[in-house]
Amino acid sequence: MYKNIFRVGVKTGMRLASSIVAASNFATEVAVEGQGPAQYPSWRISPNLLEVDYTKPLGKGSSATIYGAFMNCKAPLANSNDSEQFNNEVKSMTILGWHPNICPFLGWSMSRDRPCLIFESIPxxxxxxxxxxxxxxxxxxxxxxxxxxxxxxxxxxxxxxxxxxxxxxxxxxxxxxxxxxxxxxxxxxxxxxxxxxxxxxxxxxxxxxxxxxxxxxxxxxxxxxxxxxxxxxxxxxxxxxxxxxxxxxxxxxxxxxxxxxxxxxxxxxxxxx
Structure with missing residues (x-):
């Protein structure tokens, strides 16, 4: 097991808010309530690997506040405003696949019952x-x-x-x-x-x-x-x-x-x- 530093963004201002977790090599988007995208089970990552620090915001985007976090991992993370939008983002990323100029999507997980999308993170x-x-x-x-x-x-x-x-x-x-x-x-x-x-x-x-x-x-x-x-x-x-x-x-x-x-x-x- 080894640790990779993450940054996490929580989207606020929506009834079903979302957030983004990003790491030195990975990043994640999280919805505050609801279930994860069940139609993509092969992309799910164990929540036991995530350690999110919600006490120290690192920045703020157009729809997310960025926080620090850690991820423990020992294997590849994935095979190659609301829950609908969250699932739509998963769909878009799985359609796009890997490209050298698009932030790679690595999978999704749960943190405090919040669905998370995990991406490569860039400093x-x-x-x-x-x-x-x-x-x-x-x-x-x-x-x-x-x-x-x-x-x-x-x-x-x-x-x-x-x-x-x-x-x-x-x-x-x-x-x-x-x-x-x-x-x-x-x-x-x-x-x-x-x-x-x-x-x-x-x-x-x-x-x-x-x-x-x-x-x-x-x-x-x-x-x-x-x-x-x-x-x-x-x-x-x-x-x-x-x-x-x-x-x-x-x-x-x-x-x-x-x-x-x-x-x-x-x-x-x-x-x-």
Whole structure:
């Protein structure tokens, strides 16, 4: 038996809250109440291997607070707002399988009667990385191209499986010390129909300022709307992490887009990017 350091995120603000446990090599998403995804028994990991410390939050995401934890293990962890969303995330991850630019899904478990999803954990994220350049200028052009190419590679894999991420942003891209990209947070991921589109409601949890006009106006999500979010992510990189449409309310931004206006390239952006 050996220990691997985890970080755990508990999603709050929902009747059936969820959370994410992440480790130095693994990460987990946990629902506060209810049962685990019984239709995926082969991916279940014994709760006896989890030691979650809920007393020390390490950070907070759009839908989760991150905590520290430990995991004891001696074997591979898995074969290759509510419980429905939780099960949907398991479904998305099992559909996607392994890809070098997607945070690997290793299995699910239970912690204090909370279903948990376990992923590979990465020590840094892209938002924190680009914010570190605010007083230094832009990251090197070669690094920008390396990072964005990997993100595009991971998103292409998602699209090939007829899934839409719907929450692509710098905060949801993990980054290793040698700049290897791992896309994460598939809580809002959805299936496309035969026309490669998904029609759904606009909830408060969706990242409004990263959404494409057709998603905002017509509730249509597709590979194209993820491509739009990818463009907003590049804007984040070139502004060293500034929130898009930072001076506008959501209503003002919507009117801005309705008028056919778009974000301009930030001042001083590298010409070859």
């Amino acid at each position: 840094n994220d892209l938002l924190r990385y680009v914010k570190g350049f605010r007083n230094l200028g832009f990251p090197a052009t070669k690094d920008i191209l390396l990072i964005t190419w990997q993100i595009a590679n991971g998103m292409a894999h998602i699209a090939q499986h007829k899934l839409v991420h719907r929450d692509l942003a710098c905060r949801n891209v993990l980054l290793t010390e040698d700049l290897r990209v791992k896309i994460t947070d598939f809580g809002l991921c959805c299936d496309c129909d035969h026309s490669y589109t998904y029609t759904g409601s606009i909830s408060k949890r969706l990242p409004i300022k990263w959404l494409a006009p057709e998603a905002l106006l017509d509730r249509l999500f597709s590979e194209k709307s993820d491509v739009w979010s990818f463009g907003i992510l590049i804007y984040e990189i070139l502004t060293c992490g500034i929130v898009p449409y930072a001076t506008m309310s959501n209503e003002e931004m919507l009117e801005f887009l309705r008028d056919g206006k778009r974000l301009e390239a930030p001042d001083g952006s590298p010409e070859d990017v």
